[in-house]
Amino acid sequence: MSIDPRAALSALTTALEEHLIAASARRGEEDPIVEATFLGIIDAFEVYEEALFDAFDEVTPLVIYGEDEAGFDDDDSGEALDDDLDPIDG
Structure with a gap:
């Protein structure tokens, strides 16, 4: 049974809104609570991505990074590495 992409997108939007509320x-x-809503975004995104692929054979340009791949300096300053800020060619 596949999930309707619109329902999955709605759940992803809700997860993002819940994270914003928790972060504020x-x-x-x-x-x-912030950590739980952070993980909720990941779960909702994965469901959306799968529903989108199942329905339309399509994916998003977004990627979920693990802790080791987050693109931050080793000093945990929260500042992204310059290499991770390459603009998208369009």
Whole structure:
């Protein structure tokens, strides 16, 4: 049974909104609500990507990075590496 891409997109949008709300009310660096909504975005995106592929044989240009691939300096400053900021040729 495949999921309707529109329903999956709606769930992804909701997950993003929930993360925004949690981030704006953050209670410390490792707020469990923010972390849960962060993971919720990942889950919702994966469902959307699969639904989009199943329905239309299409994917998004987005990629979910793991902790080791996040593109941040080793010093955890939160600043992206210059190599990760290449503009998209259009």
